[in-house]
Amino acid sequence: xxxxxxxxxxxxxxxxxxxxxxxxxxxxxxxxxxxxxxxxxxxxxxxxxxxxxxxxxxxxxxxxxxxxxxxxxxxxxxxxxxxxxxxxxxxxxxxxxxxxxxxxxxxxxxxxxxxxxxxxxxxxxxxxxxxxxxxxxxxxxxxxxxxxxxxxxxxxxxxxxxxxxxxxxxxxxxxxxxxxxxxxxxxxxxxxxxxxxxxxxxxxxxxxxxxxxxxxxxxxxxxxxxxxxxxxxxxxxxxxxxxxxxxxxxxxxxxxxxxxxxxxxxxxxxxxxxxxxxxxxxxxxx
Amino acid sequence: xxxxxxxxxxxxxxxxxxxxxxxxxxxxxxxxxxxxxxxxxxxxxxxxxxxxxxxxxxxxxxxxxxxxxxxxxxxxxxxxxxxxxxxxxxxxxxxxxxxxxxxxxxxxxxxxxxxxxxxxxxxxxxxxxxxxxxxxxxxxxxxxxxxxxxxxxxxxxxxxxxxxxxxxxxxxxxxxxxxxxxxxxxxxxxxxxxxxxxxxxxxxxxxxxxxxxxxxxxxxxxxxxxxxxxxxxxxxxxxxxxxxxxxxxxxxxxxxxxxxxxxxxxxxxxxxxxxxxxxxxxxxxxxxxxxxxxxxxxxxxxxxxxxxxxxxxxxxxxxxxxxxxxxxxxxxxxxxxxxxxxxxxxxxxxxxx
Amino acid sequence: xxxxxxxxxxxxxxxxxxxxxxxxxxxxxxxxxxxxxxxxxxxxxxxxxxxxxxxxxxxxxxxxxxxxxxxxxxxxxxxxxxxxxxxxxxxxxxxxxxxxxxxxxxxxxxxxxxxxxxxxxxxxxxxxxxxxxxxxxxxxxxxxxxxxxxxxxxxxxxxxxxxxxxxxxxxxxxxxxxxxxxxxxxxxxxxxxxxxxxxxxxxxxxxxxxxxxxxxxxxxxxxxxxxxxxxxxxxxxxxxxxxxxxxxxxxxxxxxxxxxxxxxxxxxxxx
Ligand SMILES: Nc1ncnc2c1ncn2[C@@H]1O[C@H](COP(=O)(O)OP(=O)(O)O)[C@@H](O)[C@H]1O
Ligand SMILES: [Mg+2]
Numbered sequence: 020x021x022x023x024x025x026x027x028x029x030x031x032x033x034x035x036x037x038x039x040x041x042x043x044x045x046x047x048x049x050x051x052x053x054x055x056x057x058x059x060x061x062x063x064x065x066x067x068x069x070x071x072x073x074x075x076x077x078x079x080x081x082x083x084x085x086x087x088x089x090x091x092x093x094x095x096x097x098x099x100x101x102x103x104x105x106x107x108x109x110x111x112x113x114x115x116x117x118x119x120x121x122x123x124x125x126x127x128x129x130x131x132x133x134x135x136x137x138x139x140x141x142x143x144x145x146x147x148x149x150x151x152x153x154x155x156x157x158x159x160x161x162x163x164x165x166x167x168x169x170x171x172x173x174x175x176x177x178x179x180x181x182x183x184x185x186x187x188x189x190x191x192x193x194x195x196x197x198x199x200x201x202x203x204x205x206x207x208x209x210x211x212x213x214x215x216x217x218x219x220x221x222x223x224x225x226x227x228x229x230x231x232x233x234x235x236x237x238x239x240x241x242x243x244x245x246x247x248x249x250x251x252x253x254x255x256x257x258x259x260x261x262x263x264x265x266x267x268x269x270x271x272x273x274x275x276x277x278x279x280x281x282x283x284x285x286x287x288x289x290x291x292x293x294x295x296x297x298x299x300x301x302x303x304x305x
Numbered sequence: 306x307x308x309x310x311x312x313x314x315x316x317x318x319x320x321x322x323x324x325x326x327x328x329x330x331x332x333x334x335x336x337x338x339x340x341x342x343x344x345x346x347x348x349x350x351x352x353x354x355x356x357x358x359x360x361x362x363x364x365x366x367x368x369x370x371x372x373x374x375x376x377x378x379x380x381x382x383x384x385x386x387x388x389x390x391x392x393x394x395x396x397x398x399x400x401x402x403x404x405x406x407x408x409x410x411x412x413x414x415x416x417x418x419x420x421x422x423x424x425x426x427x428x429x430x431x432x433x434x435x436x437x438x439x440x441x442x443x444x445x446x447x448x449x450x451x452x453x454x455x456x457x458x459x460x461x462x463x464x465x466x467x468x469x470x471x472x473x474x475x476x477x478x479x480x481x482x483x484x485x486x487x488x489x490x491x492x493x494x495x496x497x498x499x500x501x502x503x504x505x506x507x508x509x510x511x512x513x514x515x516x517x518x519x520x521x522x523x524x525x526x527x528x529x530x531x532x533x534x535x536x537x538x539x540x541x542x543x544x545x546x547x548x549x550x551x552x553x554x555x556x557x558x559x560x561x562x563x564x565x566x567x568x569x570x571x572x573x574x575x576x577x578x579x580x581x582x583x584x585x586x587x588x589x590x591x592x593x594x595x596x597x598x599x600x601x602x603x604x605x606x607x608x609x610x611x612x613x614x615x616x617x618x619x620x621x622x623x624x625x626x627x628x629x630x631x632x633x634x635x636x637x638x639x640x641x642x643x644x645x646x647x648x649x650x651x652x653x654x655x656x657x658x
Numbered sequence: 659x660x661x662x663x664x665x666x667x668x669x670x671x672x673x674x675x676x677x678x679x680x681x682x683x684x685x686x687x688x689x690x691x692x693x694x695x696x697x698x699x700x701x702x703x704x705x706x707x708x709x710x711x712x713x714x715x716x717x718x719x720x721x722x723x724x725x726x727x728x729x730x731x732x733x734x735x736x737x738x739x740x741x742x743x744x745x746x747x748x749x750x751x752x753x754x755x756x757x758x759x760x761x762x763x764x765x766x767x768x769x770x771x772x773x774x775x776x777x778x779x780x781x782x783x784x785x786x787x788x789x790x791x792x793x794x795x796x797x798x799x800x801x802x803x804x805x806x807x808x809x810x811x812x813x814x815x816x817x818x819x820x821x822x823x824x825x826x827x828x829x830x831x832x833x834x835x836x837x838x839x840x841x842x843x844x845x846x847x848x849x850x851x852x853x854x855x856x857x858x859x860x861x862x863x864x865x866x867x868x869x870x871x872x873x874x875x876x877x878x879x880x881x882x883x884x885x886x887x888x889x890x891x892x893x894x895x896x897x898x899x900x901x902x903x904x905x906x907x908x909x910x911x912x913x914x915x916x917x918x919x920x921x922x923x924x925x926x927x928x929x
Contacts (some may be wrong), residue, residue, distance in 0.1 A: 026752050028742035032802055035739060036761050039799050040773065046684040047776025096671070103668040115919035117676055120683065122922060123910045124903060125860035127881045131899050132682030134884070135689055135892075142681055162832075171682065174675065176923050203661060208795070232769025235862055251771040259885050264779045271775040276774065305895035355820045378823040390823040394841045404827035407837070455827060 051269035065269035076248040079277065085162070085237075086281075087248065088228035089169050092225045097177035101213070103209070105185045115182070118175035128170060130239035133168050134159050153283035164240035166204070167245045169230055176229075177222050185211075227281040231253040232274065250274045306333045306489055307458050314353050314363035316346070316515075323349050324515040326363075329641035331459075331493065336389050336485050338494045340502040340526075341512035342538070348387075350512075351461050354493065355573040356380050367458060378407075383457030389448040391436040397423070397447050398432040404455035415587055422454040425484070442473045449481070452486065460492045464593050466501060478504060499539050503527060532653055533580060541650060544614075548575045557609065560651060563622040564600030569645055569651035580652045585615065587645035588628035598606040598641040604634045618642060667800075672829070674730060683903070686885050708897040715890060716879055722789055725859060725875040727907075731794045732801050732858045733851050738797075740805035743849065745839070748813035762803040770800065770863035778867040788870030796864045798808075804851045804857060812846025824906035852913035853922070860906055876902050 054064045069075045089099050104111065137143050137158040144155050158164055188211070196210045234251040241247030254274060258267035313328035323346045331337050339347045352358045354365060356377030363371040372380055385405075391400050398419055399406075405415045423429055428447040436444055445465060452460060465481070466474045482505055485492050496502055502509050503523040511518040511526060511534075520532045530536035533544065547560035547567065558571050560579050571579050591599070602618040607624075615634045618626050618640060626642060634640055692701030692710055712718065743762075745756070765773070777796055781787040786795065816839065824834045859877070866878050874882070880902055883895045913922075 025746055026750055029748045032739045032743040032806065033761060034760055035802060036765065036799065039777065039795060040765055041761070043777040043780040045772060046780050047773075050776070050779060080777070091782060100668050100672060103665060108669070110920075114672060114676065117679060117915060119910065119914070119919045119922050120679060122858055123906055124683075125862055125877060125906075127862055127877050127884065128686070128899055128906075129682065131880070131884045132686045134887075135685040135896070136678075136681045136823060142685060142699070143721070145697065145699060156755055171678065179920045180923045183923070186920075228767065229769055234771050235866075235881060237880070251769075254771065254775050258775055258778065258867075264775075264782075267775050268779060271772055275768065275772045304796040331682065331831070343692065352822075355822075355826050357825065376830070378828045378830050380826075382826055384823065384826040386819050386823060388817070388819060390819040392820060392824075394837060403837075407824075407827070407833050451823075452825065461826075500672040625705070 032171060048272055049269040050265050051272050053265060055263050055265045065266050066273070068266065069269060069273060075253055077089070078253045079273070080253075081247065082231055082249040084205070085127050085165055085169070085233060085247065086227060089166055089173070089230050090223060093170055093173050093177050093190060093226050096176055096221065097181050097222070098215070098219055100213070101178055101181040101185050102138055104182060106190065115179060118179060120175075122176055122179075126168070126235040127239065127249035129171055130168055130236050133164065133171065133240050135192070137164065137167060144153075159240050161242055162246050165233065165237050165300050168240045169233060172236070173226050179223050181215075184222075185215055188214050198228040211255075212255060220285050224282050224285045227285070228278045231278050231281060307491055308333050310367050310459055310491065311364070312363065312365040312373075314350065314360045314365070316349055316353060316358065322515060324353070324360075324592055326516045326560040327512075327515065327517065328508060329517075331480065331491060333491050334483075335490055336490075336492045336494065336505060336507045338496060338502040338506040338509045339512055340496060340499060340509050340538070341518075343497055345512045346515040347497075347512060348463055349515075351384075351415070351463050351493065351495050355384050355461055357381055367532075372422070374653055381458045382461055383452030383453070383455055383459075384461040385452050385463065385465045387444075387467060389444045390442065391434050391435075391444055391447055391451075395435075396432065397428065397434050397439070400436065401450045401454050403451060408455070412657045418454055419431075419450075419487075419491055422450045422622065425453075426450045441469055442477065445469065445477055449484065453484065453490075458491070460490050462480055462492065462494045465494075467498070474501075481505065484577055503539075511538060530582065533582065536582040536650055536652065540584050542585055543583040543588065543589075544580075545581045545583070545624060545626075547579055547581050547602070547651075549573055549575050549579055563620045564622045565620075565642070567643060567647050567649045567651070571651040573653045578609055578654065580654070581644075582650040582652060583626070584648065585627045585629040585643070588626055589643045589645065590616065590618070590628055590630050590634060591641045591643065598614045599641045601641055602638065603638060604636050607633055607636055609633070665690070668792035670893055686896045686899050687901070689893055690900045692893055695893070705917075708891070708893045709901070711891075712897040712901070714896040715894060716883060717811065718876075718879075718898065718901065720872070721874055721876050721879045724873055727790060728793050728797065728865070729855050729858045730877055733854045734799045734856045735798055735845055736801045738852055739789070740802055740809055740850065742845070744806045744809035744813050748816075749818065762806055765800045766803050766807070770861075770867075773799075774864050774867045777864070781868060787868055788873060790870045790873045793865050793873050793875065797858050797861055798866045800861075801854045801858055805854050808850040808853055809843070809846050812843055812849070816842045849913070849916040849921075852909060852916065856906060856909040858912055876905070 045277035051065050052061045052063070054062060097280050108114075135141050139155070139157070139159070143158070147155060156163070158167065192207055192210055192214070196206045201209065232251055234248050235254065236245045237243060237249045237252055250270060251274060254267050257263045257270055310331040311329075314323040314324055314328060315322075315326055325348070327350055329337070340348060341347055353360050356372075356375060360373060362374070381461070389588045389645060390519065392403065394426040395403065401419045401422055402415050405418060412420075423432065426449055428443065428446050428450065430490065431439070431443065436447065448465070462481070464494060466477055474606070478501060484490070494502075497531065503526070506523055509523055509526050509628060510520050511535050519526060519535045521529075526535065527539055530539055530541065537544075537595065545565065547562035547565070549558050549560050549571070551559040552574055553559075556570060557568050558579070559566060559568050560571075560581060567581055571582070573579060600620050600622075603621040604616055605619050606617040613629050613631055617632055617633060618628060620626060620642070674739050683914075688700065689695055691704045691706065692835050693703040693705045695701035774796070777799065778787055779794065781792045786792040818839055820842070824838045829837060835911070859875070862881065865875050866881060869875065869878055880898055882892065883898055887895060
């Protein structure tokens, strides 16, 4: 059988992504360097404009103040729970199935649900009132609301990802460490963590990148004109409210660079990340 | 039946030379075995013949037809794979019918031929089962039936018995021999198991790292290995370095060392060094430590092997000999050793490779 | 002892999180059935009239038609382009393989808002933006790689020796595909199809950026309804949300017959 011939079968999909993904990206970068008004040549005016305007520049700080703490909390909790569940728990299938719900339903529905459930007249506040809490907290249409929405969305994502990863580690490794006299904490620290760390690093990177691109939650459960005006909102407004595609592209590029920076930090913290590819669905026992 | 299959094949994977001018002529009706350790290129050779790989260089001729440009489906071969490769989504019947189906043989004829073949491999009544519902031995039979039903010009078998347990392996070995002879097949069989090769074959090709080490009838290979590799592979587990002391007019040389004296055929004069390859079953032990042509030694290990015992003896010279004997000595016993005359293979240094 | 406490804490957390999920989802459902609901545990009176109201007011027949068209087209195209690619990736090594894998991986890694804006800009320039076709083409960007990565392990587990056996015993390339590869890959195609389907129905950002007046999918229509809360009774918005939820759940239940929940997210593969 001629072995080379088959490889052409990847071409349609590769071509598609080149035209619909790589090209627009390049076009976006090009566009961002050619401001709608003003000079005809390439210029950094858009970028200078963005970084010179406190109202725009602030979006980076706002987005980071949401993305960084949220990612840390999400990954740490997901890691702890997934590790505790590594050998299965009661009603596991039911629990994991329920956890898929927010992933499948998507941000918009979760946002609407949070507005109801966590809202001023929602069940949670009613419960708190019943419990005698006098000063009811405000949980929606502000920073807290966005944090809740992102956590509800990304905790299951991160947890399922890590559960799949951790359950793929040969249980015999842990058993043999125990037999050799290691206590549970020592087993985690010396045997399991080194194996889990690359997966945890990738999970961290993915969650951070998603958090940094937050859009619908920031609009629907946040305060899109103030406390939760994230960089994605700024880009959207430039594109579809001011019709300045050039500036919008510049903001999208800045957003991409911030996400890249997050990835770079993770990679720097874990040199071994490179040794671990992100594969796909399929393997693992759960 | 075909008249003969001739080929000469080379295969490189990148810089790696897996087969190097591997050439042979197989006669119609013959049962030929490729024998060699794992990784020596046996499967590669078989896959080249089947057309599943393209040779780097070489040709395959079947009678007057050149086969190597043909895709696998046009060569008219049958093949039994090591893991059987039964189609998991097809029933036993459909698995066996596959080759006829893709050749668009008429339905009625397919049913009739498949049934006949299933009867031949003793699988009547299992037509509707799926591979997952069969035992290893049954799967094996389906794989054989699937390869045979198309009346292949050559049957290729790649370690077909290696996934079976020991007893079943013996049964299936006999079965394969029976089918080969009964149907007048031309078969090429691949194995790393010398016992299988010796019992099944008309001819054995011993391979090492993509090259032919020796071609011959089973008795040839067994009794007259041409080099140390073949000797080691077919069970000559003792190798002693001896010195030639005399050479007769008949060409027979006498070699001595470690207190042993042996006679055999070797192209070397007195004073040269030879290697003596000896099977454990050709080493005899005696209490009589002074036997002629024998040596003395001390037993250091005894392993029970069923009917017999494997014994390791340290000779006075420090060399170690493995023997297979009917009665167990005790560890630490002083014993005399003798070698079965005429069963020792003498190899000169150029035969080492 | 410490282990027990630790497990208890984890269990309580899980239960809490699950309850919060149930609360979020059922609050929407209850609200959609409320005649009026204000700061009480349950509404005083129930009604189903908001569904009829939402059906007309939000032009759901048209929105659902668009959603179905987009989801079906994206699924079909993703499988059609993705299966050959997954097959080659599973079977062959080639020089550019890592580059190709990276190309497939990036649209899944990079958030849609980041590449959606340049993509939308390009598509609007060629007047494809705002149309149903534009929504389909844009959604295919992340869904094609998704299909490929879901299919990959399914193809990998079809032993190549099955194809060889078929070839040796007389099947040509096409016959091998039709009689061996395709039937054995069917579970994978089904799984990938369902996952792409549910993800397309629920995919917000790209659809949002690319859809115009007549090309909104259900989730985008829901976004606008929530965004403009106050224009229409919240109960009717929640009725639309429940309809959306019902559709997603239906596909999800079908998908979960074939995949484990952990397969619904990226799989991290170690060495
Ligand atoms: N596709 C391949 N690419 C590179 N090397 C290969 C390939 N297939 C086989 N080899 C190498 O060729 C040698 C012979 O393999 P094989 O024919 O399978 O051996 P055998 O069947 O005798 O065990 C091995 O060293 C193996 O590693
Ligand atoms: Mg082999």
